[in-house]
Amino acid sequence: xxxxxxxxxxxxxxxxxxxxxxxxxxxxxxxxxxxxxxxxxxxxxxxxxxxxxxxxxxxxxxxxxxxxxxxxxxxxxxxxxxxxxxxxxxxxxxxxxxxxxxxxxxxxxxxxxxxxxxxxxxxxxxxxxxxxxxxxxxxxxxxxxxxxxxxxxxxxxxxxxxxxxxxxxxxxxxxxxxxxxxxxxxxxxxxxxxxxxxxxxxxxxxxxxxxxxxxxxxxxx
Numbered sequence: 032x033x034x035x036x037x038x039x040x041x042x043x044x045x046x047x048x049x050x051x052x053x054x055x056x057x058x059x060x061x062x063x064x065x066x067x068x069x070x071x072x073x074x075x076x077x078x079x080x081x082x083x084x085x086x087x088x089x090x091x092x093x094x095x096x097x098x099x100x101x102x103x104x105x106x107x108x109x110x111x112x113x114x115x116x117x118x119x120x121x122x123x124x125x126x127x128x129x130x131x132x133x134x135x136x137x138x139x140x141x142x143x144x145x146x147x148x149x150x151x152x153x154x155x156x157x158x159x160x161x162x163x164x165x166x167x168x169x170x171x172x173x174x175x176x177x178x179x180x181x182x183x184x185x186x187x188x189x190x191x192x193x194x195x196x197x198x199x200x201x202x203x204x205x206x207x208x209x210x211x212x213x214x215x216x217x218x219x220x221x222x223x224x225x226x227x228x229x230x231x232x233x234x235x236x237x238x239x240x241x242x243x244x245x246x247x248x249x250x251x252x
Contacts, residue, residue, distance in 0.1 A: 032056050033118040033126045038171035038210075040132055041109045053103040057118035057125065062105050065112040071119075072103040134164035136173045139230045139238035150223045150244040155188055158240055160213040160230050173211040175232045179204050181217065184244050185226035188218035219244045 033055045041049060053060050059073035107114070111132040118126040140161040148154040162173035181187050189201045192209035199206055206213050217226060226242040 033060065033116055033128045035114065035116045035128055035130060039114050039130045040170070040172045044109050047109055048106045049109045051105045051107050051114065053116055055103070055118050057120045059119045060103055061117045061119065063115040064107060065110065069105050069107060072105070074103070131168065133168045133170045134166065136162045136170050136175055136235055137165045138163045138236035139177060139232060140167070141230060141238040141240040143240050143242060147243045147245060148219050149247055150184065150219050150221055152219060152221045154219045156217045156242050158215045158217060158228055160208070160215060160238065162208050162211045169211045171211045174207050174209065175235060176205055176207045177213050177230050177232050179215055180229045181226065183226040184220045184222045184224040185217050185242065186220070188216040190215055217242060223249070
């Protein structure tokens with residue numbers, strides 16, 4: 032497992048130092064910026080005096096130990112491009128994660144947690160809307176306002192974006208993206224059929240998704 036953050040979209044901060052954090056269960060991690068190595072780091076684990084508290088912990092005497100924190104950190108001068116982290120275990124590269132600088136918002140992408148729900152006026156589906164650049168990558172700094180329209184046997188139960196300081200109504204038909212993302216929750220009626228949700232925003236290619244509503248018996252079959 033390997034995860035690095037934050038995103039790598041910092042226009043206007045070229046040359047400024049950005050802390051890059053990494054969580055992993057690999058022995059060590061090497062970080063690259065546009066193909067140039069920024070060094071290898073590893074946890075000091077187990078900490079001195081704690082070896083007996085962790086059963087079956089592997090011997091890691093040969094691993095360069097750089098921190099006793101629960102995460103690894105590099106301080107990186109920002110330049111657009113690609114951050115790549117390579118996880119190393121037992122001397123071999125086993126996992127890679129890449130974060131790239133994206134382009135400007137160009138389209139809305141939609142992903143549903145399930146394509147079929149029960150027509151009982153209670154069941155719901157959750158649709159994640161993503162602000163995408165021309166290459167289909169989520170733009171992590173996008174805050175475009177998205178307007179939703181629903182057709183068919185369903186209704187918009189609520190909208191959210193995860194922004195803790197947002198005062199937008201959960202029951203409205205529009206919502207600003209937060210970190211490039213927005214969520215629409217769709218609820219069924221008591222009739223079977225199709226639900227189509229459309230998501231539009233000025234200057235962006237619209238997105239849509241279709242959900243099928245069925246009776247409980249139909250879904251079991």
